[in-house]
Structure formats: C-alpha cells, structure tokens
Amino acid sequence: MxxxxxxxxxxxxxxxxxxxxxxxxxxxxxxxxxxxxxxxxxxxxxxxxxxxxxxxxxxxxxxxxxxxxxxxxxxxxxxxxxxxxxxxxxxxxxxxxxxTGILGMPGMTAYAGFYEVCSPKKGEYVFVSAASGAVGQLVGQFAKLFGCYVVGSAGSKEKVDLLKNKFGFDEAFNYKEEPDMNEALKRYFPQGIDIYFENVGGKMLDAVILNMRIHGRIAVCGMISQYNLDQPEGVHNLMSIVYKRVRMEGFAVFDYYPQYGKFLDLVLPNIREGKITYxxxxxxxxxxxxxxxxxxxxxxxxxxxxxxxxxx
Amino acid sequence: MxxxxxxxxxxxxxxxxxxxxxxxxxxxxxxxxxxxxxxxxxxxxxxxxxxxxxxxxxxxxxxxxxxxxxxxxxxxxxxxxxxxxxxxxxxxxxxxxxxTGILGMPGMTAYAGFYEVCSPKKGEYVFVSAASGAVGQLVGQFAKLFGCYVVGSAGSKEKVDLLKNKFGFDEAFNYKEEPDMNEALKRYFPQGIDIYFENVGGKMLDAVILNMRIHGRIAVCGMISQYNLDQPEGVHNLMSIVYKRVRMEGFAVFDYYPQYGKFLDLVLPNIREGKITYxxxxxxxxxxxxxxxxxxxxxxxxxxxxxxxxxx
Incomplete structure (x- = not known):
C-alpha cells in the first residue's frame, strides 16, 4: 500500500x-x-x-x-x-x-415480483410472508395501492402491529403463534389466496400451496427459512399446483433493472406524498x-x- | 328396471x-x-x-x-x-x-402443456418423463416437430427403444437403471434443461429442478409417482427455481378445450401423413x-x- x-x-x-x-x-x-x-x-x-x-x-x-x-x-x-x-x-x-432499500434492490424486487411476476388483478387476495421486511413491506403497500386485499405474516407482535397500523395491510398475524399454518391461512383466506409473495419457503410454502385459488400465482423471491439448513425441508403439496392450475415462478431482480426508471416514476411521488412509507x-x-x-x-x-x- | x-x-x-x-x-x-x-x-x-x-x-x-x-x-x-x-x-x-388418446384428452394435454404452458423456442432442450405414455409420446413428437432437442425417460428397455426408434426422441433412458437421477440428467443435458414436461413428480422433479437452465419452464401435468402414497414425497430443491428464475406451472387440459379445433387442424394432417405416430x-x-x-x-x-x- x-x-x-x-x-x-x-x-x-x-x-x-x-x-x-x-x-x-x-x-x-x-x-x-x-x-x-x-x-x-x-x-x-x-x-x-x-x-x-x-x-x-x-x-x-x-x-x-x-x-x-x-x-x-x-x-x-x-x-x-x-x-x-x-x-x-x-x-x-x-x-x-x-x-439500499425502497429505492434500491429490495424496492425493485417488490415492484418486479408484484407487478411483473404476479400479474395482479384488482380485488385479488394477496398473502405476503416476511411481510415487514425490506421487500415485504413494499409488496403489501403496492398491493393495497393496486386495490387488492392483503394479509401479511411476521414473527413478532411489534411487526404485526406495524403491518396493520403503518403499512395498511388488511390483516396480519404472527406465524410463531400459529401451531397449524394451514388452519391459520384458512382463517385469514376463507376464499383462498390468489397471489403469494414467497419470502420464506419450507413449511409456510407447503401450507400456502394448499390454500391457493384456481389460477393463483406464487412469486418466489427467496426462502429465508431454508438458507441455514444443510438439507432444505421437503415441500409435499406440489400436486396442488396441478389441481389449482397454479403458476409458481422464481425471479431475480436484475432481470428487471432496465425498468428502474419506470419504477422510480411510480415510487418517488408516492414517497413524497406519504402514500408509501418505509x-x-x-x-x-x-x-x-x-x-x-x-x-x-x-x-x-x-x-x-x-x-x-x-x-x- | x-x-x-x-x-x-x-x-x-x-x-x-x-x-x-x-x-x-x-x-x-x-x-x-x-x-x-x-x-x-x-x-x-x-x-x-x-x-x-x-x-x-x-x-x-x-x-x-x-x-x-x-x-x-x-x-x-x-x-x-x-x-x-x-x-x-x-x-x-x-x-x-x-x-381416447391422441385426439382426446391426452392429446390436448400434450398440446396445451407443450405449446401453451412451456412457450417453447426452437433449439431448446426438452425433457419428458413418463415419455412413452399417452401424453409423453406426443409431447416428445411435438417438441421434435418444433425443432427442439428431446430426451425422454421411461421404465423399461422396450419403452426406451420405442422413444428412440418410433417417436424420434434424440435420447432416452430407463430411469430404473439410474441410481443417481441428478447425475443421469447431467449426462443427458450437460447444458441443462430449458423445458421439463412433468408427469411423475417426487425424486425425478427434485433432480430436474437442479438441472434447469436460466428461465426454464416446467409444465406440471401430473405426478403419477405420488398418487398412491399416503404422504407425498418432499421436494427439497425448490430454491433452485429462484437461482434459475424458473417458471413452474400446473395446468388442466379443460382450460384449453376451446382450442380443440385448432389442435385437430395441427394433429390430423400429421397423423395422416405419418409424421406423428401413436x-x-x-x-x-x-x-x-x-x-x-x-x-x-x-x-x-x-x-x-x-x-x-x-x-x-
């Protein structure tokens, strides 16, 4: 040197x-x-x-x-x-x-995953896991702005409160307090889930698959529950993606970077007007x-x- | 009576x-x-x-x-x-x-799954499991007619011979003789798989996921290996659909029945001219x-x- x-x-x-x-x-x-x-x-x-x-x-x-x-x-x-x-x-x-967040990789990830991968329709039922995280909090807010019904899961009371009171999710729950995830999802989505924004993987994914609606979409952003396991958990309910004709799609934000300008045009005014919070x-x-x-x-x-x- | x-x-x-x-x-x-x-x-x-x-x-x-x-x-x-x-x-x-077959539900299933769900491109690498079955034999022939490279798996020497010699698959193998499916797929697809037409599920799916190419597509038609199990096998490698940005889509043939006329227009002449066999x-x-x-x-x-x- x-x-x-x-x-x-x-x-x-x-x-x-x-x-x-x-x-x-x-x-x-x-x-x-x-x-x-x-x-x-x-x-x-x-x-x-x-x-x-x-x-x-x-x-x-x-x-x-x-x-x-x-x-x-x-x-x-x-x-x-x-x-x-x-x-x-x-x-x-x-x-x-x-x-590093809303205007960076996580923001673009939420944008690409929700708008491009999930092809949302107004009024659809959206579930977001890890919903208070860097990406999840934005997916929920995008979905609300778009006119969807949105439920999020997170791992503490503080986070659940944030989802409901700060980010405007329609409902939120603490997954750690749900002994039976399938039952919990049936409670929050009696009519089923149209869109699942997947951040966690494993048992949550297995339960969500059972609760998808016909022609539902799962945008697979990440699987944080699996990264530290030597052998990932098995997902057993995949046959349901045939019964329900579900599309499940892994995506990577860098495929969508050419849309960064369009993304800023959407997000910056919403930040300035206080319609999106981070x-x-x-x-x-x-x-x-x-x-x-x-x-x-x-x-x-x-x-x-x-x-x-x-x-x- | x-x-x-x-x-x-x-x-x-x-x-x-x-x-x-x-x-x-x-x-x-x-x-x-x-x-x-x-x-x-x-x-x-x-x-x-x-x-x-x-x-x-x-x-x-x-x-x-x-x-x-x-x-x-x-x-x-x-x-x-x-x-x-x-x-x-x-x-x-x-x-x-x-x-009951090529001009019925299985034929339409092969057609819808390959052309509509898989969005094939000429020259792509296609893998079909249960490839000599009612649907698989047609998927392989459609893929060949379309200009893809096609490998099929089946469960006996007789079926493998049929795939190679009657249906014109580029390669075929007996999955029962492959102790390591991941290794087998790497052998047949050193460059990876663009399209997987999924008929079997379980361990085969787990191995295929590891061998998909970037932006690959998996059309999930059925999972015959799982239907008789009380508890379906777990699929462990789903995180790879994020790494490879893979789309995995369950479909049901009846969503595509309005295209039956278009399907007959494609298939009947090919049957009559001997370009498709069944x-x-x-x-x-x-x-x-x-x-x-x-x-x-x-x-x-x-x-x-x-x-x-x-x-x-």
Whole structure:
C-alpha cells in the first residue's frame, strides 16, 4: 500500500475499516464468522485505470447475502474495478439510505415480483410472508395501492402491529403463534389466496400451496427459512399446483433493472406524498454490521436492515 | 328396471356389464378394489328427458383416474343426464380409439402443456418423463416437430427403444437403471434443461429442478409417482427455481378445450401423413379394464392404455 511511485506521492492514505468473512460459513451464521480489521487505502486511482474509488455511507443487509458468505467483506472505502453497474443518485430529497432499500434492490424486487411476476388483478387476495421486511413491506403497500386485499405474516407482535397500523395491510398475524399454518391461512383466506409473495419457503410454502385459488400465482423471491439448513425441508403439496392450475415462478431482480426508471416514476411521488412509507432498522457503524446481518436470520430487525458507515 | 310404463312398453332392455369400485381406495390400487357386475339398461330415453343414451366402445385408462377412484365405474352403456360436453366425431378415417388418446384428452394435454404452458423456442432442450405414455409420446413428437432437442425417460428397455426408434426422441433412458437421477440428467443435458414436461413428480422433479437452465419452464401435468402414497414425497430443491428464475406451472387440459379445433387442424394432417405416430396398448373387453387401469401404476402399459368394450 505504501509503494506509490513518483507521480502519486501526494495521494492521501487513510485507514479503511473492513468486515471480512473469516471462513466459509455453513449452518446458521454467527457474528464470530466475521471479523473487523483495519487496512488502509490510498485515496487516488492509478492514472489510466478505469477503477473507481468510493466512500461507503450506507450498507444494506439482505437475506440473500447469506448465499454469498464467502471470503468477501464490507469496508469504509472501496476501490471498484470499473464504473460498470454504478449510477449517480439524482433524487436526494429522500433519505440517502433509501437507495439500499425502497429505492434500491429490495424496492425493485417488490415492484418486479408484484407487478411483473404476479400479474395482479384488482380485488385479488394477496398473502405476503416476511411481510415487514425490506421487500415485504413494499409488496403489501403496492398491493393495497393496486386495490387488492392483503394479509401479511411476521414473527413478532411489534411487526404485526406495524403491518396493520403503518403499512395498511388488511390483516396480519404472527406465524410463531400459529401451531397449524394451514388452519391459520384458512382463517385469514376463507376464499383462498390468489397471489403469494414467497419470502420464506419450507413449511409456510407447503401450507400456502394448499390454500391457493384456481389460477393463483406464487412469486418466489427467496426462502429465508431454508438458507441455514444443510438439507432444505421437503415441500409435499406440489400436486396442488396441478389441481389449482397454479403458476409458481422464481425471479431475480436484475432481470428487471432496465425498468428502474419506470419504477422510480411510480415510487418517488408516492414517497413524497406519504402514500408509501418505509421502515428502516439502522445499525450505526461498520462494527455493528456483523450483528445486523446475523440478526436477519433470527428476525431481530424490524424493517429494512441498514448499516450506517458514514453519513457523508 | 322393469317398471316401464305404457308408452315405453316396446323399449329393449339389454344387460349392461359394469366395472364398479367396491370401496374407497387408498394406497396402491388393486384389481380387487373393483368388481364386474352385470346390470341391465333400457335402450330408450324417457320422453321429454334431455338424457342421452350411449353405447361405450373404447374406454380410456389414464393416471388421473386414480384421483377419482370413488364409487363410480365403467359400463357397456351409459345414460347421461344431458348432451352437454359431448361432441360428434367428424373424422373417422383415423382409428376411433384415437379419440381416447391422441385426439382426446391426452392429446390436448400434450398440446396445451407443450405449446401453451412451456412457450417453447426452437433449439431448446426438452425433457419428458413418463415419455412413452399417452401424453409423453406426443409431447416428445411435438417438441421434435418444433425443432427442439428431446430426451425422454421411461421404465423399461422396450419403452426406451420405442422413444428412440418410433417417436424420434434424440435420447432416452430407463430411469430404473439410474441410481443417481441428478447425475443421469447431467449426462443427458450437460447444458441443462430449458423445458421439463412433468408427469411423475417426487425424486425425478427434485433432480430436474437442479438441472434447469436460466428461465426454464416446467409444465406440471401430473405426478403419477405420488398418487398412491399416503404422504407425498418432499421436494427439497425448490430454491433452485429462484437461482434459475424458473417458471413452474400446473395446468388442466379443460382450460384449453376451446382450442380443440385448432389442435385437430395441427394433429390430423400429421397423423395422416405419418409424421406423428401413436402407440396404444389395447385391452380387450370390459373384464380386463381393472387390470389395465391398475397396470398404469406399475408401468405395465406400453403407450396409451385403452379398453375395448365393443368395436361398434
């Protein structure tokens, strides 16, 4: 790091705190799988290089990151190989951290999954699992704005209250208090489910499949309940997708990034007018990143988990 | 049956052999779950009634019937409550029994599942399970005509030979000789599977999911391996439908019956020109119906199972 040649003598070198994965992580991840080290970085890009130096302000904690937990890490500054895939933030009248959530990957995921994959119709019955999370809270609000009936499940009373009182879900329940998920779904959807936005997998999916309506749609966004299992749970009721002629579709947000402009046109005015709200769970400081990430898998976060590295 | 009133004195009463289900059938069905009885039927419809009297010539044996095995049955003559849902057969230059198979429900199922549900593209890699069956043999031929690469699985050497030599599949294998289905699929589809026409479920589906290509499609027609199980097998690899952005869709042929005319326009010329062939496994006589139906679940039939009740 100190091998600067003549022309770069004046480059400032700063310390660069990083969160790194110590080992390959299997099973339920632990904070101790990560460690915080302090490196240093030269605040200058080599002349002629296409690299980009960025100072990281907000970090996103998302369940999919579990799948990427190989030696990599978070840090205060990052030298990126090129500017490919980066864009300049134009709208700064909304919190900058929103670009890790409602205006970032989770927001686009909710948008693509609900509007594009689920092909919703007004008046349809929508169920969202992990409904207070980064994606779920938006799916519910999109569905309400669209004129659907929406029920969400979450893992605590606080989250259930949020769903009903802040995000405007028609109903919500704490899945941990339901001994029989099939029975619970029959109670909340006596007429069945048209659209299921799937975030959790396993037993929940098995119960939902039994409660789908004819020509129902399941957008499979993720299966957080399965990521830490060595052997995923079996889903037994798939034959019901034939009886009910159900479409079940896995999707990935990056297929929909070309629609990002259209998405902003929909979401930004709704944010500004207070018609869509977004709850973040903010961890302060890179040091708290590992705990924040691990917390996702026990549902400790309430709303979108963000780590503030710096505010500017 | 002998209580005809004055105006119907002249009605002929004939004996009417029937196959009836003795009890509700659970687990693997047995021939002894059915019995053959001889009733009688008056060959006349009450005046003023909309009922229709039919003489049954060919009976279809299809796996889905397992799901309907409640007290009902087959018979030589049937008095139907109305003519709703019936149509007159116009094209009799092809074998009449084809209307239980290639020109009936299985044919429409193959057509709807392949063309409508799978949205095939020329050159795609297609896998069909239970590929020599009533539906599978047609899916494979449709896919070949469409310009796809097609591999089928079946349960005997005789069936595998049929797939390769009679139906023109590019490759075929006996699933009973494959100790590791995932490994077998990787061998036949080193580049992965774009389209899976699902007829069997369970372990086969679990292995296929792992081998799907990005944006692959699974048309779920049935899951014959699961119908006789009290508790269906679990499918563990569903998370792969997110990684690969796979669409998995259950469908029912009756949603597509309005396209029957279009279907005949495609299939009839191909039959007449010998471009599509159809193999039937004909059981002679109603007495042999129970064995024929039961045989479906051990794969005893080679091709579409038909029961001839009468030839005219």
């Amino acid at each position: 100190a091998d600067g040649n003549g022309s770069e003598k004046e480059a400032v070198v700063v310390s660069n705190k990083q969160v790194v994965i110590k080992n390959y992580v299997s099973g339920f991840p632990k904070e101790s799988d990560m460690e915080i080290i302090t490196g240093s970085i030269k605040l200058k890009v080599e002349s002629g290089s296409k690299a980009i130096l960025v100072k990281n302000l907000y970090l996103s904690c998302d369940p999919y990151m579990r799948l990427l937990m190989r030696p990599q890490g978070w840090e205060e500054y990052s030298l990126l190989k090129s500017s490919q895939g980066l864009f300049k933030i134009e709208h700064t009248d909304v919190p900058l951290s929103y670009y 709850v973040e769970d903010i961890a302060e400081g890179l040091e708290n990143g590992p705990a924040a990430l691990i917390g996702l898998f026990s549902g400790r976060n309430v709303g979108k988990q963000v780590v503030v590295v710096a505010r500017d | 002998a209580d005809g009133n004055g105006s119907e004195k002249e009605a002929v009463v004939v004996s009417n052999k029937q196959v009836v289900i003795k009890n509700y059938v659970s687990g693997f069905p047995k021939e002894s779950d059915m019995e053959i009885i001889t009733g009688s039927i008056k060959l006349k419809v009450e005046s003023g009634s909309k009922a229709i009297l039919v003489k049954n010539l060919y009976l279809s044996c299809d796996p889905y019937m397992r799901l309907l095995m409640r007290p009902q049955g087959w018979e030589e003559y049937s008095l139907l409550k109305s003519s709703q849902g019936l149509f007159k057969i116009e094209h009799t230059d092809v074998p009449l029994s084809y209307y 193999v039937e496994d004909i059981a002679e006589g109603l007495e042999n119906g129970p064995a024929a139906l039961i045989g479906l679940f051990s794969g005893r039939n080679v091709g579409k199972q038909v029961v001839v009740v009468a030839r005219d």
